[in-house]
Amino acid sequence: MRRLLTVLAIILAVLLAGMAALILLVNPNEFRGYMVKKVEDKTGYQLKIDGDLRWHVWPQLSILAGQMTLTAPGATKPLVSSDNMRLDVELFPLLSHQLVVKNVVLKGGVIQLLPESRMQTEQNAPIAPGNSSENKPTVSASASGWSLELDKIIVTDSLLVWQRSENDIINVRDINLTLSRTEARQADISAQARINRDQRELSFSLDGAVDLRHFPQTLGLDISNIDYQLEGADIPSEGFKGTSAFSLVYQSAPQSIKISPMNLTFNDNQLTLDISASLGDVPQYDLAIKSDSLNLDQIFPVVSTDASTSGNESKETPAPVISSANGLSEQPDLSFLRDFNAKLSVEVSQLAFRNLSVGNLVLKANNQQGTAIIETLKGNVVGGSVSVTGTVDTTAATPKITLKPIVQNVAMGDILKALNYPETLTGQLSLQGTFNSVGNDISRFDKSWQGNAHIAIDGARLHGLNIQQLIQQAVSRSNKDVNGAERYERYTEVQRLVVDTVLNQGQVRVTRLNGASELLTVAGTGVLNLPGKACDMNLKIRVTQGWRGKSDIVTALQNSTIPLRIYGPWSKLSYQLNVEQLLRDQIKGQVGKAIDKWIDKNKDKKETQEVKKLLDKIF
Numbered sequence: 001m002r003r004l005l006t007v008l009a010i011i012l013a014v015l016l017a018g019m020a021a022l023i024l025l026v027n028p029n030e031f032r033g034y035m036v037k038k039v040e041d042k043t044g045y046q047l048k049i050d051g052d053l054r055w056h057v058w059p060q061l062s063i064l065a066g067q068m069t070l071t072a073p074g075a076t077k078p079l080v081s082s083d084n085m086r087l088d089v090e091l092f093p094l095l096s097h098q099l100v101v102k103n104v105v106l107k108g109g110v111i112q113l114l115p116e117s118r119m120q121t122e123q124n125a126p127i128a129p130g131n132s133s134e135n136k137p138t139v140s141a142s143a144s145g146w147s148l149e150l151d152k153i154i155v156t157d158s159l160l161v162w163q164r165s166e167n168d169i170i171n172v173r174d175i176n177l178t179l180s181r182t183e184a185r186q187a188d189i190s191a192q193a194r195i196n197r198d199q200r201e202l203s204f205s206l207d208g209a210v211d212l213r214h215f216p217q218t219l220g221l222d223i224s225n226i227d228y229q230l231e232g233a234d235i236p237s238e239g240f241k242g243t244s245a246f247s248l249v250y251q252s253a254p255q256s257i258k259i260s261p262m263n264l265t266f267n268d269n270q271l272t273l274d275i276s277a278s279l280g281d282v283p284q285y286d287l288a289i290k291s292d293s294l295n296l297d298q299i300f301p302v303v304s305t306d307a308s309t310s311g312n313e314s315k316e317t318p319a320p321v322i323s324s325a326n327g328l329s330e331q332p333d334l335s336f337l338r339d340f341n342a343k344l345s346v347e348v349s350q351l352a353f354r355n356l357s358v359g360n361l362v363l364k365a366n367n368q369q370g371t372a373i374i375e376t377l378k379g380n381v382v383g384g385s386v387s388v389t390g391t392v393d394t395t396a397a398t399p400k401i402t403l404k405p406i407v408q409n410v411a412m413g414d415i416l417k418a419l420n421y422p423e424t425l426t427g428q429l430s431l432q433g434t435f436n437s438v439g440n441d442i443s444r445f446d447k448s449w450q451g452n453a454h455i456a457i458d459g460a461r462l463h464g465l466n467i468q469q470l471i472q473q474a475v476s477r478s479n480k481d482v483n484g485a486e487r488y489e490r491y492t493e494v495q496r497l498v499v500d501t502v503l504n505q506g507q508v509r510v511t512r513l514n515g516a517s518e519l520l521t522v523a524g525t526g527v528l529n530l531p532g533k534a535c536d537m538n539l540k541i542r543v544t545q546g547w548r549g550k551s552d553i554v555t556a557l558q559n560s561t562i563p564l565r566i567y568g569p570w571s572k573l574s575y576q577l578n579v580e581q582l583l584r585d586q587i588k589g590q591v592g593k594a595i596d597k598w599i600d601k602n603k604d605k606k607e608t609q610e611v612k613k614l615l616d617k618i619f
Contacts, residue, residue, distance in 0.1 A: 029053050039070075043216075044119075045079070046071045068106070074120025082109035082158075102151045109158035111175075119216070153179040153187075160193070170197055185212040189221075200232030221248040236298065242266035246273075255279040267298050282369060285342040296353040334394045334442075338370035354418040356381060370394040374403075384410035384428065401437040412457060421533060424570045427460035427497070438505055446530035447506045460497040460515065465573050467492045468519050471543050471562055474579045482549030482557065493517055506530045510537065519545045526566075536567040 032049055039047040051066030065085040069078035088103035160172035175193045182188055189210050194203040205227050211220030223246050231239035246262035255278070262273040274288040346363040359380040366373055372392040379386055390403040413426035433453025441448045472484025494515035502509045508528040515522045521544065526537030541562045547554040565576040 044073045046073070048078075049085070072117060072119040075117045077112055077114060077116040079113075079117045080106070080109060080111050082106040084108070103154055104152065105154045105156070106158065107156050109155055109175075111158065111160040113160065113162040115163065151181050153177075170195060179210070182209070185215070186210070187212070198233065200230065200235060202228060202230045204228040217252050219250040221250075223248070238267075240266045240299075242269075267295075269294050269298065283340040285340055287342070288345045289347070291348045293350045294348050294352070296351065297355070300353075334392065334399045335370075337367050337372055337392070337394045340367070341369060342367045351379070356414060356418045367392075382411040382414040384408050384430075386410065398440060399437065399442060401442055403435045405431060405433060405435070407431040409458075422571045424463055424573075425457070425460065426463065427457040430456045430458075433501075435503065449503060450505065451503045453501050453503070455499040455501060457497040457499070458495070460494045462492040462494075464490065465492060465566070465575070466490060467522070467539075467541055467564060468543050468546055470575060470577055471541060471564070471579065472546060474577050475557065478579055479553065482547060482553050484548070485546040493519075494522060497522075501528075513537075513539070519543065532569075533571070534567075534569050535573075537565070539564045539566065 029052055032053060036047045036049070039045055048069045048071070049065050050068070053065050065087070066083075068080075068082050068085045070080040071078045084107060086103075086105040086107075088105070155175060155177040158175040158177070160175055162170045162172065172193050172195050176191065177193075178190045179187045180190075187210050189208050190206070192205040194201055206223055207225050208221060208223035211222070223244070226244040227242075228244070229239055229241040242265040244262060244264045246259050249258045250256070257275075257277045257279070259273070259275040262271075262275065264271045264273060270291060271294070272290045274286075276286045278284040344363065344365045344367075346361065348361040349359070351358040351361045361379040363377045364375040365377075366375070370393070372394075374388065374390040374392070377386075377388040377390075385408050387406045388403055390401065393400045408430050409428045410430075411426070412429040413423040415429065416423050416425070431453050433451055435445075435449050435451030435453075437448060438450055439448050466488045469484065469488040476483050495517045497513070497515035499510055500512040502511060506529065508530060510524070510526045510528065513522065513524045513526070521542045522539055524537055524539035526535060526539075528535045541564050542558070542560065543562070544558050547557055562577070562579065566573055567576070568574040
């Protein structure tokens, strides 16, 4: 046993001595030229290492390098730069002139995706087919006969600078990236980073795989999981958090990207997206979105307008349709539509927005460099249906939008509530009209639109005001021979109300209004002020039921048209009613009938002729 231990100790000492001698005898700078040549042969990129390479033994055998840069062909700035680089190598393959690099570690690196760092190719240069042997990188051995294998790349505490346009630069900080080779030109990827932009922060971590077998012609990326969180300015206080998974294929010639499918969750919502893009002179984007349930109130939260809210919970009252608290620009710029062509398809089984539930939402639209067509936008809303077609023309300085909605049997009260209007008028709304935008502030429908609409409301109720009660009580106070009903509801109900309207930048002119119920008929015209939430309506009312008293007076009132003006804020309507004139006209009519009857009976008498002359002078 003692001899065996002695032999093992001698062998171990020889091995340690041999390894030490190998490290001392092998100059790591012999690898420099070969590594540069190998990188250039396989990728075309220029690797530059400043300073001498040196060994580092503990805790593992490594080669330490100084400043390193990696530059694309024809680029004026490096794509990747780092102040220090470490290569973790295996010892025994050095005996056979194999440089097996387990890890490449870059710390504090800077990755620049700038126009100056991109690969530059000659114009009109031929492109070899993807399966051509000319398209495959060639590997030539160096003079020293070394061969290179690379297992893992680690990037820690690094920065990515991505310039998308002249004035649009995104910085990705605290990058921790690991690429682990699984097969030739295939690797697993793990990354963490955070993006700060416009006072918002997106932090994420991901795991997946990258396929570089045909790079740079094609690149494949299969992300098995992403965890992310978005928070900051104009983002709900709880932020957005969720997961995602997708497969991406990038092709350089012709340049295109396809992401399919992308499964995305945020908060309690789940989406499935298919995205493809052809990145030519005029990019073509195709986007298809599907979801079983989507709650937009988590993206654009409804701001409470309750006047009783106080203290820290109180918020500025938003405009009825749009609010800056939603994270949307109050004057959206649609000029970006001129830069591309696109097709959009959206299918959502159940959508929640502003406390409205929309079922079976379908949106299909396409854009041709600023001329967009809404082929269909339809869904089931609060017991009815809504369908919209239209066009969006942004080719001129001022965008022009035309919408043609068709609404059938939608609960009007719920719509008013969703738009932050008081539920003064309820019923089943049907509408057909055409609306056009005016000016640039297209987000304010109550100020920047024109159009006309034909409206029908079944079971219409005007809450807070009973027109029958107003008229009958006013008549009863002026004439003791007639009374109204014993009990009244706190609303005016019309079985079917038909209205024709003209909209002009927040002012709705009612050109025709007709309605009828068992108790009354109504007709009239007027104006609705949408920004001011007020109205001024001139109505003509006939109250056909509910009268009690002398039959001749009741009959006369049932056949009389009574003028009624309703005006003021919707939440506190005022009225103007003059029944005295109506009663005077009624008395005048009754007296006139009595005199005419007396004259007919006494037409042969001399006194009758004198009375008739007197009446002619009076009336």
